[in-house]
Amino acid sequence: MLSIYNTLTRKKEEFKPINPPYVNMYVCGPTVYDYFHIGNARSFIMSDIIRRYLEYKGFDVKFVMNLTDVDDKIIKKSNEEKKDAGAIADLYIKAFFEDIEKLKIKKADLYPKATAHMQEIIGLIKKLVDKGFAYNVDGNVFYDVSKFEKYGKLSGKNLDELISGARIEINEEKKNPLDFSLWKKAKEGEPYWESPWGNGRPGWHIECSAMSCKHLGETFDIHAGGNDLIFPHHENEIAQSEAANGKKFVNYWIHFGFLNINNEKMSKSLGNFFTAREILKLFSAEAIRLAFAQTHYAGPLNFSDELLASAEKGLEKLNNLADKVDEEIKKNNTTGNVPAFEFNKFKNDFENAMDDDFNSPQACAVIFDFVREVNRAIAENENISSKFFLDVKEFLQNTAEGVLGILDFSKSTVSSNDSISEDLINLLIKLRIDAKKEKNYALSDKIRDELNKLGIILQDSKEGTAYKRTKK
RNA sequence: GGCGCUGUAGCCAAGUGGCUUAAGGCGAAGGUCUGCAAAACCUUUAUUCGUCGGUUCGAAUCCGACCGGCGCCUCCA
Numbered sequence: 001m002l003s004i005y006n007t008l009t010r011k012k013e014e015f016k017p018i019n020p021p022y023v024n025m026y027v028c029g030p031t032v033y034d035y036f037h038i039g040n041a042r043s044f045i046m047s048d049i050i051r052r053y054l055e056y057k058g059f060d061v062k063f064v065m066n067l068t069d070v071d072d073k074i075i076k077k078s079n080e081e082k083k084d085a086g087a088i089a090d091l092y093i094k095a096f097f098e099d100i101e102k103l104k105i106k107k108a109d110l111y112p113k114a115t116a117h118m119q120e121i122i123g124l125i126k127k128l129v130d131k132g133f134a135y136n137v138d139g140n141v142f143y144d145v146s147k148f149e150k151y152g153k154l155s156g157k158n159l160d161e162l163i164s165g166a167r168i169e170i171n172e173e174k175k176n177p178l179d180f181s182l183w184k185k186a187k188e189g190e191p192y193w194e195s196p197w198g199n200g201r202p203g204w205h206i207e208c209s210a211m212s213c214k215h216l217g218e219t220f221d222i223h224a225g226g227n228d229l230i231f232p233h234h235e236n237e238i239a240q241s242e243a244a245n246g247k248k249f250v251n252y253w254i255h256f257g258f259l260n261i262n263n264e265k266m267s268k269s270l271g272n273f274f275t276a277r278e279i280l281k282l283f284s285a286e287a288i289r290l291a292f293a294q295t296h297y298a299g300p301l302n303f304s305d306e307l308l309a310s311a312e313k314g315l316e317k318l319n320n321l322a323d324k325v326d327e328e329i330k331k332n333n334t335t336g337n338v339p340a341f342e343f344n345k346f347k348n349d350f351e352n353a354m355d356d357d358f359n360s361p362q363a364c365a366v367i368f369d370f371v372r373e374v375n376r377a378i379a380e381n382e383n384i385s386s387k388f389f390l391d392v393k394e395f396l397q398n399t400a401e402g403v404l405g406i407l408d409f410s411k412s413t414v415s416s417n418d419s420i421s422e423d424l425i426n427l428l429i430k431l432r433i434d435a436k437k438e439k440n441y442a443l444s445d446k447i448r449d450e451l452n453k454l455g456i457i458l459q460d461s462k463e464g465t466a467y468k469r470t471k472k
Numbered sequence: 473g474g475c476g477c478u479g480u481a482g483c484c485a486a487g488u489g490g491c492u493u494a495a496g497g498c499g500a501a502g503g504u505c506u507g508c509a510a511a512a513c514c515u516u517u518a519u520u521c522g523u524c525g526g527u528u529c530g531a532a533u534c535c536g537a538c539c540g541g542c543g544c545c546u547c548c549a
Contacts, residue, residue, distance in 0.1 A: 043549040156475055226549025310498035361486050365496035379513050441507060459511050
């Protein structure tokens, strides 16, 4: 039984999709005014792991991630760089897809753009105005929070407190300081669309309500995003969607904890701001994913080079086994022993971990336990059948590769399509074995060291000498 | 001020009442194997879970107080 911590109820709840096996899931995507940062990457990776696990469980997931391509920050950047706002958005959308791919994040089924949904957005605002939840003041349309009695139900706030503690700039046009923009009147030089209230553009929250409704329906299963989106963004989405449709908006709200640097929030002003692409130059996608998966998605994560370095080291153990497994499968040994091994126990442990509110740190522990047990079986048995290794591979493919994305069998170092270099390496290995037989260890060590410098690591064992390439 | 998260070994981090006299990763120490390495395996590395009290047959887990870290309430993943 899969349970999920629901921000709305502040409890772990059994996950019951509206229309199984279908699951409709919406994750707040980037505002495309810059490269996304490593904190965004955490949200994207953790939502990817959640999505992959739902698919592992047999759900048919429709995964939608919006691209907010019209917004104040984009306009600001376009003014600064004297470029068209659309060109800025296009540039960073392209970069977004490049980075997502490098991070091994599975593509969403849909990436709706705000600018491609103006009719839906305007339609939704119109509905809110008609129903009396919104008002127009000279071309600016605001949502009237006092009209939505459940305002604050997601963030646990109530209107009076919000008003008294409000640090919101005074806007004379608003009836209530907490009212938020649905439609902003265009200023000189800003991109605009035509609407019943004049030329303008949508406010920040409305595009998510409009696009999720269009692509996932008026009520859908899961909505996820960063912690800081609980208020006001998600609160406002609820207010908009539920007021317009008269139905519950989302059943399960999932929120990701913040990524901190030295226990401080990452921010450009503190100078501790890293983009995902900068980090990808230093560490592998798998290491980033493992580092993230080893912390529960909802808690804070303190990010550092050491964290990634330690993940990178841990990954070596996993990769070494994966290489070994491929090597053994290649041998196609059909007559060897099949060691007794509790594959089902590990499978159950993995599933129990992930079923418990996507406890990926526990799931990682299961995988590392599995790796150790397999290595032990290999050490304790001789002449092992390839069948065993096929089972090992299947488990790792389903879990470490398929759900967590911390392993990539296609990166295997065993096969090389460069047969000449492979032959050359094997030739050197033969020469080294000859040297060893003559106890010419100076020469044999030299061969090993020199190959090492070229990124080829030799490993002697009872069965002979194997080599692997250091991975990038 | 309001709301919420958090304090577990040298570092990162699960566990939230008995299955745990506390997982897993990194690091450290010793060992097996090896000509030496590497890899792999084995052993050791928190009698203890911020502090002090309380509830309980039993608590890292529940309650209270106190001390510390962080986030949101304004754009933000």
